[in-house]
Amino acid sequence: MAKTRYFERVLAVVRRIPRGRVSTYGAVAHAAGFPGTARQVAWALRGAAGPPVPWQRVVGAGGRIRLPGEGGMHQRLLLELEGVEFSGGRIRLEQFEHQFPGQPGRRSAARRAAPTR
């Protein structure tokens, strides 16, 4: 039961994350077409946490679990079962982060505030 478009879009993206891979809130938000809405991605996952949505494959920047409490423990467990390796509480994004197809945000052709990195 689709609730909102935002909701649907985000979940659709999360569903595309293959098993054994992970993505970050920011990346999902961007892939869904809403760059800069990482927090809302978390909000959406919270309301969708279920079988149809591999919510555990979405982690915070740097490959850190941002879900507190047992939920976080559960998430880490599920990921490890999928083959994702942790390194001192962090996931090696270099190796497990899923790269979405060249899908530039649809809201505006592009948006790379990319600070002086």
Add this chain to the structure above:
DNA sequence: CCCTTGACTTAGA
């Protein structure tokens, strides 16, 4: 319409 909440992120101390 205003205010609060939150599984976030980045930058600075």
Add this chain to the structure above:
DNA sequence: GTCTAAGCCAAGG
């Protein structure tokens, strides 16, 4: 390495 502050944005009250 840790902690704090500010920026961000959709939803719900």
